[in-house]
Amino acid sequence: MLEVYAHAIKELTGLHWSQVVNKIDAEIKNAGGILTREAAAHLVANELGIKVSRQETRHTDVLVITFIASRRYTEKR
Secondary structure, three states: OHHHHHHHHHHHHOOOHHHHHHHHHHHHHHOOOOOOHHHHHHHHHHHOOEEEEEEEEEEOOEEEEEEEEEEOOOOOO
């Protein structure tokens, strides 16, 4: 699921993948290493004005997880 958060951040901000990963790593370091990478990615998304909400649906034996990301800022890349 980390990849989904990171992809949403990348696509909605125009940052390069390495920049996204660096921001996630910095968030973990700033928290003293107590955050998971997924939690750090969620915090980075919030800091960049991206609201990510998770919705889960169970269809038979498959768990479908949909992430809905929306930008709160204008198109300034």
